[in-house]
Amino acid sequence: MAIIKIEAAMPGLLYHKPEPDAEPFKTPGDAVAVGDTLALVELMKSFVPITAEVAGRFRGFLIGDGEDLEPGVAFCEIEE
Incomplete structure (x- = not known):
């Protein structure tokens, strides 16, 4: 089983929840x-969803809810 780190493509604030x-x-x-x-x-007051490009089991977030996110930084992990 491989662990895939999901990285951000854009900067902004990361939210784990829709509301x-x-x-x-x-x-x-x-x-x-x-x-x-x-x-x-x-x-800039726009909310962009980040969707999974792989299937598997969610391992967890690496960055807290509402925290800054930079491009190329892993924010969660999925186990394939």
Whole structure:
């Protein structure tokens, strides 16, 4: 089994949830399908979804909810 680190393509604030009171898009152990939304990145008041390009099992976030995200930085892991 390989562990895939998902990296950001753009800078911004990383959000694990679609809304402050909602559940996270994924929690450790959840199944991940290609196209599933993993998180949102806020850049200049626009929210861009980050979707999975691989299927597997979600291992967890590497960056906290609402924290800064830079391009090329891994923010979560998926186990294939």
